[in-house]
Each structure stands twice: as C-alpha cells, then as structure tokens.
Amino acid sequence: MIPYGRQHIDDSDIKAVVDVLQSDFLTQGPVVPRFEAAVASYCQARFAVAVNSATSALHLACLALGLGPGDRLWTSAISFVASANCGRYCGADVDFVDVDPATGNLSLAALSDKLQQAAKHGTLPKILVAVHLAGQSLNMQKLAAICSQYNVKIIEDASHAIGAKDGEQAVGHCSYSDVCVFSFHPVKPITSGEGGMALTNSPALYQQMQQLRSHGITREADKMPFGSDGDWYYAMTELGFNFRMTDLSAALGLSQLNKLPDFMARRQALAKIYDDALPSPWQPLYIAQPSHCSYHLYVIQQPGLALAEKARLFKALREQGIGVNLHYVPIPNQPYYQNLGQQPAAYPGAQRYYRESLTLPLFVDMSGDQQQQVLEALARL
Incomplete structure (x- = not known):
C-alpha cells in the first residue's frame, strides 16, 4: 500500500534522539527551548511554546485568550475536528464558516457576511480559528482586516503549513493573528513523533500558555500571590495541564527543521x-x-x-x-x-x-x- 503520507527519518534524526537518550534529560531539558527558539526564528515570531500536540496548542491558545462559557468560537467547516473541539474544551459555543470549494479554505466573503449578521444579533465570536488547509495559507492580512472590525481574536491553525508562506513571510510570523499553531505529527511537513507548537508575538499570551502547559505552576516568586517559602517553593496559581513536549521529541523536531x-x-x-x-x-x-x-x-x-x-x-x-x-x-x-x-x-x-x-x-x-x-x-x- 502506498500511504497518503509518511515521515522521512534519516541518520541525523536518529543521532539527535540518541544524543538525548544518552544525556541527563529526557523530558524537561535544554532541547525543548532550543527547538522553540529555532521555530520562532524560522517564522520570525517573538515567542514559541512547544507542547505534546497541535490539539493541546489550540486548547492553550483558547484559554490564554480568555475563551470560556458564554463565548463563541468560529472555525472553518472543513478541517480536522480539533479546530472546533478546542472551543468546546473551554465550554464555549462553536459555529462554522463555509469554505470556497475550489480551495477548501475558509471563504472570506462568507466570513464577512456571517460577521455582519452576528453583529446585528449580538452573537459575534470571541475567537476565529483560521485553517490553512493542505498547506495553503489564507490571506491573513485580508482576514485580519475583516476580523478587526468586530474585535475578533485570531488563531491560525497552521497544522498543515509549517514551511508555507503568507505573502512573502513564513506562515507563523503572527503579524495578523494572536497565535499560530503548528503540528508535528508524522505525516506533517516535519515531525517530532507527536507534538505541536504555539507561536505568538504577545509576551502576555506567551507567559500564560507557558504556565498552562505545565499544571499552572510557577517557580517565579514575583508571580506567587502569597509569596514564597524558599528556593524550593513552587505555586500552582491556576488550573493547568500536562501538555509538555519531551526533549526526545524536540530533538527529532529540531533535526527535521534543518531539512x-x-x-x-x-x-x-x-x-x-x-x-x-x-x-x-x-x-x-x-x-x-x-x-x-x-x-x-x-x-x-x-x-x-x-x-x-x-x-x-x-x-x-x-x-x-x-x-x-x-x-x-x-x-x-x-x-x-x-x-x-x-x-x-x-x-x-x-x-x-x-x-x-x-x-x-x-x-x-x-x-x-x-x-x-x-x-x-x-x-x-
């Protein structure tokens, strides 16, 4: 059977993973931040947060943007279910925007019409998850111009699109979105085995997603509401998750990024x-x-x-x-x-x-x- 998609793994990828296996850190070591910095640099975004899947990245992005019960999230009618489920995880209502059947990507005309109607009825979304289907970027500048009229936040679901371009910029630059999410599943353009990443240019969103991916815990004394008991102390300041990426995955992803x-x-x-x-x-x-x-x-x-x-x-x-x-x-x-x-x-x-x-x-x-x-x-x- 000829598969529809398959990873490419060579000796340099294997060596990168073996080097981590032979190091002192398998999980929360130095390779994850190196992978984050490399992807952020490639895309010309300020910050990146590596996680265990693109679904987790979408979930974190929604939480960091304050999505919750009583809010609405819209996304493309053609996508994997994770593009919508991230809204449901937060207790929000989810609705969809029709696509251009020639591209499978969200129709900007349909989006504009739907936003106009929602504004009249008081049902505007808080977040739009904009999907780059098959690796073709939406026109993010035009999409952002439409959404900005209604104060709608934008998450790019670029699970298919690392390596693609939006105009002359790499997808992930986040000039026209709040957060951009990549997937590193084995059939994607590059793989970390399983894994994902959320990019942003906002220091506040970056810090929030970083903390939420690791149980909502901080070790920074100035962020502890009741102070610190000593250098050993950590404080769980909100309900977070175990969405971390391992150094093993990051090593594979970093090696793949070079290719x-x-x-x-x-x-x-x-x-x-x-x-x-x-x-x-x-x-x-x-x-x-x-x-x-x-x-x-x-x-x-x-x-x-x-x-x-x-x-x-x-x-x-x-x-x-x-x-x-x-x-x-x-x-x-x-x-x-x-x-x-x-x-x-x-x-x-x-x-x-x-x-x-x-x-x-x-x-x-x-x-x-x-x-x-x-x-x-x-x-x-």
Missing part, C-alpha cells in the same frame, strides 16, 4: 508532476501560489462527483494499493455537532468540497514509480 527547505522543494516538485499528469476529469485543488504552499496534502477534485461514486473509486484505489484518503468530512456533519444543532446544509461550499475531493499519496520519499502507479490507477478508473 524543511529540502522537504518543501520535494513536495512542490511532486505536486507539479501530479498537476501536469492528472487524468481527466480530475483536477488539482486550486493553489494560488504553488511555490508558497507546503503541500502537506495533495487534494484532487472531480466536478459533479457524487458520494456513492466516490465511495466506489475510493475502494477500488485502495484495492490496487493506492492509499487514498479524504481530508475532511465537514465538521458540521459530525454527529456530535449535529446533536448541538448544526445543519450540514447550511454550508454548501463544504458539502460540495466533501463530495468532489480526494487526497492522493504525497510524501518526501515517494518514488517516481510510486507516483506513476497512482496516476495509472486513476487513469484506469
């Missing part, structure tokens, strides 16, 4: 081969600037495709060893969110994207023969 430019070039080259060779009637997901996309996923679309026909094609491709996938079932379609009152038909762009889209295998070590096998299977069907 990111090469990984991006390889993914873009593979995507170009697909673009030029896709058999009719398939067409690639619309990517405005291919050289700016991380191509975490390679999504194809067939106009007018019905779900029943896609199910047949999906099964036939899997039977031929092609590990196709689907990213994603619209979140409003999920039973949990339908039980909260969501109506899938309210998001026609997302439903069209869902019917017509399919994810093809694409990963750094994919061979020419494997890619040709995928294309030939598509052509036969």
Whole structure:
C-alpha cells in the first residue's frame, strides 16, 4: 500500500534522539527551548511554546485568550475536528464558516457576511480559528482586516503549513493573528513523533500558555500571590495541564527543521508532476501560489462527483494499493455537532468540497514509480 503520507527519518534524526537518550534529560531539558527558539526564528515570531500536540496548542491558545462559557468560537467547516473541539474544551459555543470549494479554505466573503449578521444579533465570536488547509495559507492580512472590525481574536491553525508562506513571510510570523499553531505529527511537513507548537508575538499570551502547559505552576516568586517559602517553593496559581513536549521529541523536531527547505522543494516538485499528469476529469485543488504552499496534502477534485461514486473509486484505489484518503468530512456533519444543532446544509461550499475531493499519496520519499502507479490507477478508473 502506498500511504497518503509518511515521515522521512534519516541518520541525523536518529543521532539527535540518541544524543538525548544518552544525556541527563529526557523530558524537561535544554532541547525543548532550543527547538522553540529555532521555530520562532524560522517564522520570525517573538515567542514559541512547544507542547505534546497541535490539539493541546489550540486548547492553550483558547484559554490564554480568555475563551470560556458564554463565548463563541468560529472555525472553518472543513478541517480536522480539533479546530472546533478546542472551543468546546473551554465550554464555549462553536459555529462554522463555509469554505470556497475550489480551495477548501475558509471563504472570506462568507466570513464577512456571517460577521455582519452576528453583529446585528449580538452573537459575534470571541475567537476565529483560521485553517490553512493542505498547506495553503489564507490571506491573513485580508482576514485580519475583516476580523478587526468586530474585535475578533485570531488563531491560525497552521497544522498543515509549517514551511508555507503568507505573502512573502513564513506562515507563523503572527503579524495578523494572536497565535499560530503548528503540528508535528508524522505525516506533517516535519515531525517530532507527536507534538505541536504555539507561536505568538504577545509576551502576555506567551507567559500564560507557558504556565498552562505545565499544571499552572510557577517557580517565579514575583508571580506567587502569597509569596514564597524558599528556593524550593513552587505555586500552582491556576488550573493547568500536562501538555509538555519531551526533549526526545524536540530533538527529532529540531533535526527535521534543518531539512524543511529540502522537504518543501520535494513536495512542490511532486505536486507539479501530479498537476501536469492528472487524468481527466480530475483536477488539482486550486493553489494560488504553488511555490508558497507546503503541500502537506495533495487534494484532487472531480466536478459533479457524487458520494456513492466516490465511495466506489475510493475502494477500488485502495484495492490496487493506492492509499487514498479524504481530508475532511465537514465538521458540521459530525454527529456530535449535529446533536448541538448544526445543519450540514447550511454550508454548501463544504458539502460540495466533501463530495468532489480526494487526497492522493504525497510524501518526501515517494518514488517516481510510486507516483506513476497512482496516476495509472486513476487513469484506469
């Protein structure tokens, strides 16, 4: 089976992890801050907080921005469920914005219209989680201009998009958002095994996320409400979590980060081969600037495709060893969110994207023969 995605691990990655195994620290050692500093520098953001998953990073970002019961969080109707669940973890209500079916990314026109209506009815969101699907960045400057009219905070869910660009800047610079979140799951552009990171330019958000990831505990005397009993003392000042990243994961992530430019070039080259060779009637997901996309996923679309026909094609491709996938079932379609009152038909762009889209295998070590096998299977069907 040719997988839809797969990590690339070489000897330098293995050595980086072994070096940590042979050191004095496996968990809270010096490598995590080095990884944080390296990612922040790469993206030109001021601060970074490494955690055990992108889901944890989204949760921390929501808490640091003060999301709670009675508040609202909006996100794209097409994403992994974590983009919405982070709001529910905080007790907030969650709603969705429809997508442009040609890109799968949140529609700025739909967002603007929905915000106008929400302002009239007093139902504005506190936070928008803006998703960069498949590694293509939204136009963050335009999105921020829309949200700023209504004082909506922005979290970028850039789980697919480390290495991508927003205009001429690296995704993660946070010039137009409060927090940007990356994922380092094995199928993402770089991996730390499991892991995530939240970037921000705000010292207050940075300090809050840093403390919340480690049980809400501080060892800084000036932050202890009742003072310190001595140099051994620590104070839990709020209810936090154990969301820390280990030095083992950070070592792998730091090693992988050094290879990111090469990984991006390889993914873009593979995507170009697909673009030029896709058999009719398939067409690639619309990517405005291919050289700016991380191509975490390679999504194809067939106009007018019905779900029943896609199910047949999906099964036939899997039977031929092609590990196709689907990213994603619209979140409003999920039973949990339908039980909260969501109506899938309210998001026609997302439903069209869902019917017509399919994810093809694409990963750094994919061979020419494997890619040709995928294309030939598509052509036969």
